[in-house]
Amino acid sequence: MRQVCGIAFFLMAIATFVPTSVLPGSEPVSSADILNHVDDLFRGSSSHATMVMKVITAHYTREMKLVAWSKGKDYSLVRILEPLKEKGTSTLKAGNNIWNYLPKVKRVIKIPSSMMGGSWMGSHFTNDDLVKESRMADDYTHSITFEGTREGTEVIELTLIPKPEAAVVWGKVVATVRKSDWIPIKIDYYGEKLGLERSMTFSDIKTLGGRLAPATMQISPADKPGEYTLVTYDDIEFDIALKDSLFTLRTLQNPEAL
Amino acid sequence: MNTMRIAWRNLWRNSRRTGITIVAMSLSTAVLIITYALMLGMMVQMEHSVTDVTVGQVQVHHRNYLKERSLYDTVDGWENILETARRDGIAAAPRAFGFGLLSSGNKSAGVQFWGVDPASEQQIGDMAKNLLKGTYLSGRPSMGVVLGRKLARTLHADVGTELVAVVQASDGSLGNELFHVRGILKSVGENLDRSVAIIDREDFASLFVLPDQYHEIALNSRGQLSPDEVAAKIRSSAGSNEVRTWRQILPGVSDMLNTSSGATMIFLVIFFLAAGLGVLNTLLMATYERIPEFGLLKAIGTSSWRILRDVSAEALVLGILSSILGGIIGTIVSLYFQYFPIDLSAFGEGFNTSGVVISAQWGALLTLRGIIWPIVIMWLVSVLAALYPAAKAARLDPVRALTHV
Numbered sequence: 001m002r003q004v005c006g007i008a009f010f011l012m013a014i015a016t017f018v019p020t021s022v023l024p025g026s027e028p029v030s031s032a033d034i035l036n037h038v039d040d041l042f043r044g045s046s047s048h049a050t051m052v053m054k055v056i057t058a059h060y061t062r063e064m065k066l067v068a069w070s071k072g073k074d075y076s077l078v079r080i081l082e083p084l085k086e087k088g089t090s091t092l093k094a095g096n097n098i099w100n101y102l103p104k105v106k107r108v109i110k111i112p113s114s115m116m117g118g119s120w121m122g123s124h125f126t127n128d129d130l131v132k133e134s135r136m137a138d139d140y141t142h143s144i145t146f147e148g149t150r151e152g153t154e155v156i157e158l159t160l161i162p163k164p165e166a167a168v169v170w171g172k173v174v175a176t177v178r179k180s181d182w183i184p185i186k187i188d189y190y191g192e193k194l195g196l197e198r199s200m201t202f203s204d205i206k207t208l209g210g211r212l213a214p215a216t217m218q219i220s221p222a223d224k225p226g227e228y229t230l231v232t233y234d235d236i237e238f239d240i241a242l243k244d245s246l247f248t249l250r251t252l253q254n255p256e257a258l
Numbered sequence: 259m260n261t262m263r264i265a266w267r268n269l270w271r272n273s274r275r276t277g278i279t280i281v282a283m284s285l286s287t288a289v290l291i292i293t294y295a296l297m298l299g300m301m302v303q304m305e306h307s308v309t310d311v312t313v314g315q316v317q318v319h320h321r322n323y324l325k326e327r328s329l330y331d332t333v334d335g336w337e338n339i340l341e342t343a344r345r346d347g348i349a350a351a352p353r354a355f356g357f358g359l360l361s362s363g364n365k366s367a368g369v370q371f372w373g374v375d376p377a378s379e380q381q382i383g384d385m386a387k388n389l390l391k392g393t394y395l396s397g398r399p400s401m402g403v404v405l406g407r408k409l410a411r412t413l414h415a416d417v418g419t420e421l422v423a424v425v426q427a428s429d430g431s432l433g434n435e436l437f438h439v440r441g442i443l444k445s446v447g448e449n450l451d452r453s454v455a456i457i458d459r460e461d462f463a464s465l466f467v468l469p470d471q472y473h474e475i476a477l478n479s480r481g482q483l484s485p486d487e488v489a490a491k492i493r494s495s496a497g498s499n500e501v502r503t504w505r506q507i508l509p510g511v512s513d514m515l516n517t518s519s520g521a522t523m524i525f526l527v528i529f530f531l532a533a534g535l536g537v538l539n540t541l542l543m544a545t546y547e548r549i550p551e552f553g554l555l556k557a558i559g560t561s562s563w564r565i566l567r568d569v570s571a572e573a574l575v576l577g578i579l580s581s582i583l584g585g586i587i588g589t590i591v592s593l594y595f596q597y598f599p600i601d602l603s604a605f606g607e608g609f610n611t612s613g614v615v616i617s618a619q620w621g622a623l624l625t626l627r628g629i630i631w632p633i634v635i636m637w638l639v640s641v642l643a644a645l646y647p648a649a650k651a652a653r654l655d656p657v658r659a660l661t662h663v
Contacts, residue, residue: 059330060430086431100424102434107422109434112366115359122430 031144031158035137037182038175041213044238046071049209050081054230055123062122075247076130080121091120092252096131101252108253124198124219124229139166140173147179154179170197183214196222209236265571275544280580282540283636286533287584288591290632292622293529295592297522299599299623304515306481311383311446313504314351314476315485316492321500323473329356329428332471333499339475342495348479348488349381352472354462358425358433360403360455362413369409369455371425373462373472382478385443385456392417392441399460402440406451410442417441423455427467435465530632534639541576541643545569552651553659562652569648570641577640581633589629595622 047070054063064083070076079090088103098111111118116128136142140160147156160173172190177183187200198221202214220228245251269276309315318339320331333339336352343350354373359366376395380386386394395402403423405415415421419439427433437457445451463469479488485503493501505512552565599621651659 055430057430059428062430089432100432102422102424102432105422105434105436107361107434107436109359109361109366109422109424110364112359112368114368119426121432122426 029144029156031142032137034156034158034177034182035140035142035160035175036135038177038184039135039137041184041211042236044209046240046242047209047236047238048240048242049236050234052232052234053121053123054232056229057122057227058224060122064121069242069246071242071244071247075244077247077252089121090252091130092247092249093130094247098127098131099249099252106253108249124221124227134166134168136160136173136175139163139168145174150176153185155185156182181212183212198222204232208233209238211238261567261571262575264568265575268568268572269575275547276576279540279544279576280583283537283576283580283640284582284584284587286537287581287632287636288588290530290533290635291585291588291624291629292591292595294526294628294632295588295622295624296595296620297526298625298628299596299621301515301519301522302481302623303621304518308508308511308515309383309478309485309504310480311388312385312450312476313507314349314382314478315483316477316488316501316503317507318475318477318492318496318499318501319473321498324500327355327357327473329466329468329473332468332473333475334497335495335499336472336475338495338497339492339499343475343477343492346491347482348477348491349378351375351378351382351476352459353474353476354459354466354468354471355473356425356462356466356468358423358465360409360413360437361422361424362415362419365413367409367412368453370453371423371462371465372454372456373459373466374456375459381480382476385446388444388446390442390444392439394441395456395458396440397458399458399464401435401437401461402458403437404441404443404456405439406443406454407445408451409453409455410439412452415439415442423465425465427465429467431467433465433467435461437461530635533632534635537636537639538643541573541640542647545644545647549647549651549654549662550660552648553654553656553662556652556654556659557656565652566645566648569644573640573644574637576644577637580640581636584636585629585633588632589624592622592624592628595620596624 048068050065050067052063052065055061062083064086065081066078067081068076068078074093074095076093077090079088080086088101090101092099092101098116100109100111101107102109111127116131117126119125120127120130140162142158142160145157145159149155155176156179158175158177160175162168162170162172169192170189171192171194174188174190175184176186178185183205184200184202186202188196189198189200191197198219201218201220202216203218204216205212205214207213208215216230216232218228218230318333318336320333322328323331323333332354333352340350340352352375354371356371356373358369358371360369361367374395376386376397389404390407392404394404403421405413410416413419413421417439421437421439423433423435423437425433437455443450443454443456457465459472463471477488477492483491485505489501489503555565556562599619602620651662654662
């Protein structure tokens with residue numbers, strides 16, 4: 001369950017400075033342009049966001065309020081604001097490493113590689129989802145496989161097959177975007193045997209940090225019907241000034257320092 | 259009655275011959291009793307080394323637990339099962355299992371946490387005695403942890419080391435607690451050595467946010483009942499839970515034990531044959547020697563039937579004398595080995611696999627059956643061995659029997 005293009009950028013608002021050169025509406029429509037647009041929706045040189053994450057599983061339901069900062073594509077920091085019991089629990093990502101800060105025991109734990117496939121804070125994201133990222137246009141061969149109306153919306157459907165050398169675990173990815181503004185509606189991830197493994201659906205499209213983007217994303221694992229994780233952005237700012245010292249173990253251990 | 263008196267007198271006419279025969283027979287009987295007790299002791303001890311450390315004779319799980327080992331598949335109505343077992347005098351220990359991370363400084367390892375009730379565990383098995391260093395859990399929730407040997411090495415942990423436990427709790431939160439190492443286990447099987455961290459059940463409940471729920475109930479009657487009998491008693495109160503004996507839980511170990519029990523039985527049969535043949539030989543020679551004497555008896559008009567009767571009476575008296583003597587010697591020596599097991603530690607430290615600790619102490623186990631069988635066999639052998647040459651002499655022509663060498 002690693003290498004989820006789209007998930008990492010959504011959750012951590014992975015900040016990479018990529019000029020969005022091609023905009024929706026330009027002709028002719030290229031699948032690479034659409035994929036770059038989707039990948040860049042939540043990217044900037046830095047970001048600061050607050051969001052609500054709701055997790056529904058067969059055994060528990062939980063809702064967390066999170067605050068996240070990111071700088072470049074390598075650094076991000078997420079803190080739990082609510083519920084009170086877990087307030088201050090934080091995750092620092094630097095490169096391919098993840099540390100968790102546990103305020104209850106006042107200790108920092110580096111997630112060992114054997115646990116990278118484990119759930120992040122009880123959600124349907126894995127720790128790997130946070131660190132792995134890819135650009136869909138670069139790692140997959142892609143083509144437009146459908147253009148037309150679905151459920152009353154003009155859509156473009158793209159089918160992505162991983163390039164042989166790409167370090168991705170999916171066998172196939174099918175992304176559906178709105179034709180008018182290339183806002184993603186749904187991305188389906190298929191396993192190596194081409195069975196559906198998980199789906200991401202996007203909704204609640206509004207202006208966030210000066211861009212038109214979906215404020216809500218739902219991720220549903222195909223093998224656990226009825227379970228999902230819902231992330232909703234309350235607020236996001238891009239390209240703000242953040243100190244490098246924010247993304248250190250020292251800051252991680254001090255929940256008051258922002 | 260008369261026959262018996264004649265037999266008795268006859269026996270002491272040649273007291274040296276009788277003495278040698280009695281010594282040979284009683285020693286054989288004693289050796290058989292001792293061998294039987296030692297072999298039985300080995301077989302029973304092997305089963306106990308499986309059941310009396312952690313496994314128990316019978317385990318109860320939620321019917322789906324062993325398939326997926328999900329934190330949520332806990333035993334239904336565990337209080338009921340515990341109560342039934344204890345009413346029948348069967349020790350029962352509830353255990354909760356969960357996976358997580360233990361970390362010390364920059365060392366960390368994925369572990370299986372066992373939430374146990376230390377008092378119940380001590381009734382089930384000898385885990386607490388298998389400590390390399392430190393002490394076992396105290397019985398009160400105290401954030402203490404007992405580690406497997408290899409796990410302690412991985413974490414560079416010693417008694418007193420502080421460890422951080424991080425798990426995914428049952429409510430989805432990131433359960434985390436500080437623990438201190440109380441003890442480190444001796445080698446008790448690969449899985450336990452490498453990945454088990456034993457904590458108090460209440461500490462487990464707060465770490466995993468899983469109060470009063472257990473994934474396993476281990477049961478052990480400590481030799482009072484067989485595993486199948488324990489399972490039968492528990493099944494009625496187990497509801498939809500799965501009840502399995504240790505032979506179903508550890509089929510590999512069960513097969514290994516069955517194989518070695520089979521081999522032990524073969525050795526036992528060989529021993530019985532060898533001892534029986536030794537006695538047969540002694541008695542045959544002793545009776546053959548007397549063929550001229552039987553010829554004389556026949557010449558003065560004794561019937562063949564009478565000769566046969568006298569010889570078998572002598573054999574019976576011999577058998578009784580030797581079985582008393584042999585029985586006493588065998589019982590004393592067997593009891594000695596029962597209370598003072600043979601120490602094999604010079605040949606190795608004992609043997610561990612899958613939570614099974616085969617001890618380096620080899621004790622005997624004396625049973626009534628283990629005394630009676632060797633004696634019965636000795637009687638049969640002695641009567642048969644005496645009758646054959648006597649029957650031969652009884653059928654012989656008296657003159658030829660007289661000159662028989």
